[in-house]
Amino acid sequence: MEPVAERAAVCRAAAPVPPQPPAPEPATPPDATRLTSLQLLRAHGSGPRGLTEDEAARRLARHGENALPARRRITRRRRLLHSLRDPFTTVLLCLGLLSAVVAAWGTATVICSLVLVSCVLRVTGEHRADRSVGLLRALLPTTATVVRRADEEGPPQAREIPVGEVVPGDVVRLGPGDLVPADVRLLRATGLSVHQQALTGESAPVAKEAVQEPGAPPPGPFAPPHLCFQGSSVAYGSATALVTATGAATRFAAAHRAGDGRRFTAFDRSVHGISWTLIRFMLLTPPLVLVAGAALHGRGLETLPFAVAVAVGLTPEMLPVVVTTALARGASRLAREHRVIVTRLPALHDLGAVDVLCLDKTGTLTQDRPVVTRALDAEGQDDPEVLRWAAANAWWTLHLADLPVPDALDEAVLEAAGEEAADGPEGVAALPFDPVRRLSTAVVRTPGRLGRHTLVVKGAVEQVLDRCALDPDERERLLGLAATEAAAGSRLLAVAVAERDSRPGEWTHADERGLTFRGLVTFGDALAPTAADALGELAGRGVGVKILTGDHPGTAAQVCRDLGLDPGQVLTADETDRLTDAELGAVARRTTVFARCGPGHKARIVTALRAGGHTVGFLGDGVNDLPALHAADVGLCPRGAVDAVRESADVVLAEKDLAAVDRAITAGRHSGGNIGTYLRITLSSNLGNVFAMLATALLLPFLPMLPAQVLVQNLCFDAAQLAFAYERPSRAVLRRPIRLRPRGFLRFITGFGLINAAADVATFGVLALTTHGTLASQEAFHAGWFTENLLTQALVMVILRGGRHAAEGRSTGPVHRAALGLAVIGVLLPLSPLGPLLAMGTLPPLYYALLATVLALYAVVLVLARRRHERAGGAV
Numbered sequence: 001m002e003p004v005a006e007r008a009a010v011c012r013a014a015a016p017v018p019p020q021p022p023a024p025e026p027a028t029p030p031d032a033t034r035l036t037s038l039q040l041l042r043a044h045g046s047g048p049r050g051l052t053e054d055e056a057a058r059r060l061a062r063h064g065e066n067a068l069p070a071r072r073r074i075t076r077r078r079r080l081l082h083s084l085r086d087p088f089t090t091v092l093l094c095l096g097l098l099s100a101v102v103a104a105w106g107t108a109t110v111i112c113s114l115v116l117v118s119c120v121l122r123v124t125g126e127h128r129a130d131r132s133v134g135l136l137r138a139l140l141p142t143t144a145t146v147v148r149r150a151d152e153e154g155p156p157q158a159r160e161i162p163v164g165e166v167v168p169g170d171v172v173r174l175g176p177g178d179l180v181p182a183d184v185r186l187l188r189a190t191g192l193s194v195h196q197q198a199l200t201g202e203s204a205p206v207a208k209e210a211v212q213e214p215g216a217p218p219p220g221p222f223a224p225p226h227l228c229f230q231g232s233s234v235a236y237g238s239a240t241a242l243v244t245a246t247g248a249a250t251r252f253a254a255a256h257r258a259g260d261g262r263r264f265t266a267f268d269r270s271v272h273g274i275s276w277t278l279i280r281f282m283l284l285t286p287p288l289v290l291v292a293g294a295a296l297h298g299r300g301l302e303t304l305p306f307a308v309a310v311a312v313g314l315t316p317e318m319l320p321v322v323v324t325t326a327l328a329r330g331a332s333r334l335a336r337e338h339r340v341i342v343t344r345l346p347a348l349h350d351l352g353a354v355d356v357l358c359l360d361k362t363g364t365l366t367q368d369r370p371v372v373t374r375a376l377d378a379e380g381q382d383d384p385e386v387l388r389w390a391a392a393n394a395w396w397t398l399h400l401a402d403l404p405v406p407d408a409l410d411e412a413v414l415e416a417a418g419e420e421a422a423d424g425p426e427g428v429a430a431l432p433f434d435p436v437r438r439l440s441t442a443v444v445r446t447p448g449r450l451g452r453h454t455l456v457v458k459g460a461v462e463q464v465l466d467r468c469a470l471d472p473d474e475r476e477r478l479l480g481l482a483a484t485e486a487a488a489g490s491r492l493l494a495v496a497v498a499e500r501d502s503r504p505g506e507w508t509h510a511d512e513r514g515l516t517f518r519g520l521v522t523f524g525d526a527l528a529p530t531a532a533d534a535l536g537e538l539a540g541r542g543v544g545v546k547i548l549t550g551d552h553p554g555t556a557a558q559v560c561r562d563l564g565l566d567p568g569q570v571l572t573a574d575e576t577d578r579l580t581d582a583e584l585g586a587v588a589r590r591t592t593v594f595a596r597c598g599p600g601h602k603a604r605i606v607t608a609l610r611a612g613g614h615t616v617g618f619l620g621d622g623v624n625d626l627p628a629l630h631a632a633d634v635g636l637c638p639r640g641a642v643d644a645v646r647e648s649a650d651v652v653l654a655e656k657d658l659a660a661v662d663r664a665i666t667a668g669r670h671s672g673g674n675i676g677t678y679l680r681i682t683l684s685s686n687l688g689n690v691f692a693m694l695a696t697a698l699l700l701p702f703l704p705m706l707p708a709q710v711l712v713q714n715l716c717f718d719a720a721q722l723a724f725a726y727e728r729p730s731r732a733v734l735r736r737p738i739r740l741r742p743r744g745f746l747r748f749i750t751g752f753g754l755i756n757a758a759a760d761v762a763t764f765g766v767l768a769l770t771t772h773g774t775l776a777s778q779e780a781f782h783a784g785w786f787t788e789n790l791l792t793q794a795l796v797m798v799i800l801r802g803g804r805h806a807a808e809g810r811s812t813g814p815v816h817r818a819a820l821g822l823a824v825i826g827v828l829l830p831l832s833p834l835g836p837l838l839a840m841g842t843l844p845p846l847y848y849a850l851l852a853t854v855l856a857l858y859a860v861v862l863v864l865a866r867r868r869h870e871r872a873g874g875a876v
């Protein structure tokens with residue numbers, strides 16, 4: 001390939017604006033929308049030959065680092081505010097306020113301390129997790145190509161620099177898959193389209209062009225066609241542009257300072273869905289207790305602190321802490337052991353829930369190292385002339401469109417053509433490849449015929465044939481020829497040409513018609529070595545794999561067969577276009593291979609699968625995969641993916657290796673499984689306690705527990721349950737997608753909650769018996785109830801934890817140790833000096849003996865219920 005410096009020289013020769021002497025940078029930013037290109041270059045103290053390195057360094061010191069949107073840090077203050085806005089925290093604070101209003105200062109203080117502890121733990125946890133994500137992200141540097149000079153007299157050199165070092169006034173080059181590093185004004189553009197989804201929500205790429213003297217801009221901050229913005233990326237085409245604003249001064253930063261524009265993912269659907277159900281429960285509890293107290297015992301507002309405490313008892317305050325800790329631990333283990341980087345923590349949970357994984361073919365199932373195997377004419381006979389035309393197309397689209405690097409197919413064509421590629425006819429224009437049209441076109445001077453130009457078009461067979469002058473039979477025959485080649489697993493490019501009179505004006509897509517078909521170039525692309533095994537592993541883990549490719553249906557199907565995956569009936573993107581979203585959802589469920597997909601098709605299929613209730617992961621590396629990556633619950637890409645893809649992926653793999661996806665999914669299930677177990681266990685016992693307390697509150701002439709006791713008990717539970725973040729789940733948990741389905745989940749927590757409540761009520765009977773039926777000693781009752789609650793909680797943790805230690809019959813493990821601690825506190829606290837402080841009395845020894853019997857029975861019932869639940873297919 002031609003060295004970068006030479007290409008910079010080409011750029012200089014073609015640039016319409018003469019070099020400018022350096023001018024000082026303006027105090028206020030010039031108007032990039034209205035000024036002419038020349039005025040704007042001058043206003044920025046720059047020129048088409050770029051800044052000098054010294055000037056760029058000065059500007060970097062003045063303007064600061066050009067941080068990309070996804071990489072901007074969240075401050076601790078913002079994080080704290082965010083955690084206070086968490087629904088549970090809000091409800092807890094309201095309950096605290098309510099307690100303060102009725103002067104229940106003890107309850108109010110305990111609630112506020114709970115909120116404080118959970119917020120502090122959460123903020124520090126998230127901060128630490130984010131810092132490590134940030135450090136890992138730093139291992140994935142994103143670069144921009146700038147044109148700069150060593151000094152005033154030096155020649156312009158195009159070179160890659162970290163995006164953070166781009167400054168206003170820099171001249172940058174953009175190619176397919178590049179992130180737009182800052183806000184820029186286009187100086188020149190060829191077939192440029194950009195994805196502005198992060199800015200405008202619009203998923204289709206938007207065409208952009210250089211306008212030397214702009215008129216009135218269209219409405220909307222991101223609409224001007226001659227401006228591109230940080231936060232967008234190049235879909236296809238190329239450009240040279242002037243940087244007008246960086247970092248916090250960009251329009252994206254201004255528009256998004258307020259919100260973070262997150263999408264709704266599987267994590268939100270499950271954890272948040274459950275949270276809201278609980279909050280409704282919580283809000284219902286205090287009025288219920290008050291009404292019952294008033295109706296049965298004629299109590300008034302004095303019951304309120306108890307009612308509030310019961311509602312607090314229901315809250316899983318530690319949920320955000322357990323979630324963050326479990327995810328952060330999983331993410332750091334993945335990075336350490338498998339070099340897989342999770343760039344958005346909740347994505348790890350979603351990864352554990354993935355039941356459909358969509359893949360592109362090239363580079364994932366195959367190595368994306370295509371090698372030309374044949375060049376054949378329309379009759380299927382070898383014809384080197386076809387390769388020469390393909391090479392002329394590849395060479396001139398690469399050079400005239402300023403593409404930084406050739407794509408893999410072009411590279412293979414140039415490699416196969418060798419010296420001939422450079423010695424071919426001289427090019428005059430190029431329309432670079434775009435994955436929607438699946439074509440690239442170059443216009444060259446016709447060899448030996450003055451005043452004549454030849455249009456050389458190469459691309460997908462169907463698209464090329466559509467532009468050829470052919471009768472339908474011939475077209476069918478040529479499609480058949482291509483299908484035969486594809487059926488052997490080859491990738492294909494069709495080549496067609498047309499001779500035209502030379503002309504001064506621009507060449508456009510409209511010129512690509514009436515072509516003469518010249519033939520096909522076929523490519524071999526070896527299978528990825530680990531793909532076959534990984535596909536088997538994924539199937540074994542209950543993950544359905546779907547291939548979404550831009551390639552020929554025959555090629556895609558054969559690659560699947562070679563890997564031992566049954567392609568079934570291949571669906572082409574044209575066929576999906578004829579289906580409604582609902583129909584596509586149904587068809588997508590049973591289809592494995594989708595061929596000839598453009599970027600929009602890939603995204604639509606992913607969306608249809610998600611709408612059908614699947615949690616979808618998407619793995620891709622090309623710019624044509626970007627919309628689908630955005631549409632999926634989890635976007636994955638290899639480290640070598642184009643910048644735009646890597647910057648928006650949730651999970652970045654060290655290599656293009658499907659086996660790494662399998663490991664990442666396992667890690668996701670590990671963390672997701674722990675979060676699920678935590679939620680199930682915590683909520684079922686919380687709910688059980690609330691049921692029991694409500695029931696006994698109706699029967700007893702006094703409160704079954706004092707508010708302070710409820711809250712201390714709650715604190716003990718919370719501390720013990722942090723252990724779930726550290727547990728190693730059993731292999732059974734890792735065998736299928738982890739999904740918290742709110743309905744099944746609620747059934748679990750009410751079922752096990754009722755068993756828990758039954759144990760509590762049995763204890764109530766025991767207490768009645770041991771205190772000789774008088775129930776006179778309230779303090780003894782409270783102590784007995786407290787001990788029983790903590791012991792049953794410890795039992796539930798051990799029996800329902802489903803951890804590896806449980807499954808493998810071993811007795812150590814974080815949850816086990818925490819349960820033991822809880823049990824010890826449950827027995828000893830009422831007997832310690834703290835007991836009388838919390839108004840707990842001593843119990844007769846007989847109570848402990850009877851309690852042991854209740855607990856033994858409870859354990860048996862729990863084990864039986866767990867078995868039944870597992871037989872019914874439920875997760876523990």
Ligand SMILES: Nc1ncnc2c1ncn2[C@@H]1O[C@H](COP(=O)(O)OP(=O)(O)OP(=O)(O)O)[C@@H](O)[C@H]1O
Pocket residue numbers: 360361362363407409410433435438439440458459460461491492493494548549550551552622624
């Ligand atoms: N440089 C190119 N010039 C012309 N046509 C091309 C070029 N690259 C690809 N094509 C055509 O476009 C088709 C689709 O390519 P695209 O890059 O969209 O998908 P892909 O990367 O092959 O597949 P996947 O989506 O599995 O990664 C190819 O099958 C080929 O026919």
Ligand SMILES: [Mg+2]
Pocket residue numbers: 360362621622624
């Ligand atoms: Mg691709």
